Amino acid sequence: MISIAAEVGQRSKEPAVSEIDGFRGRLISAIHADYDIARAVWNGAIDRRPYLIAQCIGAADVVAAVRFARDHGLEIAIRGGGHNVAGTAVCNDGIVIDLSAMRGVRVDPDHRRAWVQGGALWGDVDHETQAHGLATTGGIVSHTGVAGLTLGGGVGWLMRKHGLTVDNLISVDVVTADGELLRVSEDEHPDLFWALRGGGGNFGVATAFEFRLHSVGPTVLAGPILWDATEAGEVLRFYRDFIRDAPDELGTVVRFGAAPPLPAIPEDMHWHPVLMVGSCYAGPIEDGEQALRPLRAFRTPILDLVGPMPYAGFQSALDSTVVHGWNYYWKSTHLPELRDDLIDVIAGHAFSCSSPRSYAAMFHLKGAVSRAAEDETAFGNRQASHALTIDAVWRPGENFGDRDIAWTRAFFAALGPFREGVYVNFLGGDEDPGRVREAYGDSIYDRLMNVKTRYDPDNAFHHNQNIRPRINDCAGASDRAVTLDGATPALERGCAVWRDRM
Known part of the structure; x- marks a missing residue:
């Protein structure tokens, strides 16, 4: 007591x-x-x-x-x-x-399983699983939390080969709104298990996860290739054709912005505007060399850092570009295949930010992500080709915030004709609640509402990208703007208070 x-x-x-x-x-x-x-x-x-x-x-x-x-x-x-x-x-x-003190990870290498507590970070998981040459899909930054990434779906370098994080989830221990601790899986409370695989923190507090692991590393072929920003349009056109037939083992993320001051990047290139294609090949290194050869040869990149490296090290390579305590404001959308007019919009807006730390990142989906049935989990928009996030980033005391928030919104608005849903984990704090439905699509969202009504009818867990229970789904509620309170004034401007439980 x-x-x-x-x-x-x-x-x-x-x-x-x-x-x-x-x-x-x-x-x-x-x-x-x-x-x-x-x-x-x-x-x-x-x-x-x-x-x-x-x-x-x-x-x-x-x-x-x-x-x-x-x-x-x-x-x-x-x-x-x-x-x-x-x-x-x-x-x-x-x-x-x-749950930040609950970071335990246990690995069974014989059965390729990992049990992970709800406060663990992906760096904790990679550290333990890579001791056995195993991994599961888990983001691209090692200080991301396992629980939040998993419950929202879970994108990462391995998703095209091994599926989203939720596609590798075997069971979850969860505390529901009435204070009951449940073990959920395909055989126990299957409706709740389905909802937890993409529905976010709407249904309870996940205290532990059981994951399926795969043979990965510990050494993989990975790293970024950089081109000058002036070549962004041509590189994206080549990338579109290149990635269309790329093997599932190849995961890529395109980053638009200033070259960060990473140790591997020469100092004279720091903060130079670049298009950077990060890649990780989840297979034999020699196969990866062959798969990446056409991309590495295109237009003579200004820097090519692809090579054999520890998978866990690559997972933490970008940690210093998204530091705890910096200020962040995001807009995001799923996108279709890169048509020429879409490429023109991206290349025309991506480098117009003011802060050298702001950037846009485009995750290539498809592969195993798209092969899973649309209703197999609660992750929506599986047929999208890309997930794009536009990220204003500025350090405390810097005056880039208002300008880059405006850049983020303008870039996002320009993408309007091409938008195809959104990854729920990339939604910001000032989104219209209609975007939550957009993240799932009508069929999945309505099914999530049914599960919410059963397990949390009073919407106790609503401080999230909220799915309201039907009992509280008052007329017009789905159209009301809902935001999270307590952000700095630049993020609160024009926002409603979050505490409306409906």
Whole structure:
């Protein structure tokens, strides 16, 4: 039994409560010296002040925290890695159920399985699985949280060969809105298991995941190829034709922006505008050399860093370009195959940002992503060719924010004729709620509403890209603009307050 600081009870709109039964972790409130550290998330533009942060050390703590929040009517935010750009991991005037101390990873190499706690980062997973030459699809930045990426679908270097992260999910331990701990899989609570594979944090607090692993590395052929930004249009046209017939083993991400000051990039090229194609070949290195040869030979790149390297090292190569505490603002969309007019729009807008840290990134999908049945999981828009995210990035104290937020919005608007849905994990904090439906499509979204109504009819888990239960789906609710509060003024401008539970 853990006591809560009296100050928390005094500030709460609910009756003062002095303890959480069955909680063994740490409770942090504004009276604690490390409160500001504990409430900070990856996106430094998010500034929210919860009444209480419940740092859990096990699933039983999560059960206790959910029941406490339910009994006292507290707003709930769920923190795994805290990496969501909208800052969904922290709320104002409520409780943060913080799993960041739950980072355990266990690997069974014989059966190619991994069990991962809900607060783990992908770097934790790669570190343990790569000791056995195994991996599963897990993003492109190692400090991304496993839980958030998985529950939203999970893109990454390996997805064209091995599917999305959710395509490799075997089971989930989840605490539901009534405080019940369930093991869900295709055989146990299959409706909830389906919803958790793409439906985000709408259905409960995931405390552990079981993943299917694949033979990858530990050495892979990977790295970026760079061309001058002035050649972006021609490179994209070649890339379109090249990637159409590329083997599934080849994962690529195109990055538009200034060359970051990475150790492998010569200093005289730092901050030079470039189109960079990052690649990772999930197969024999000699096959990867052959597959990439045409791309590496096109128009004589200004820098080619492709070579054999540790997979885990490549997974962390971009970590320093998306640092914790910097400010981020995103717009995103799925795109079809790159027609010439779409290429012209991308090349015409991608390099117009002001901050040298802002960029756009385009993930090539297809392969195993598109071969899965559309209703096999709750991940929508599987037939899209690309996922594009437009990212304004500026450090605290820099004055690029307003200009690059405007750039992001203008670029996104110009893509209007080409947009084909959106990856839910790339949605920002000021999106119209209609975009959540857009992320799934009508059929999947309606099915998700049914599952939400069964497992969370009061919408206790709504501090997310929310799927409302049918019981609360009031007339016009789906058209109301919903945003996450507590962002900096530049992100809040014109936004409604999030706390409408419907």
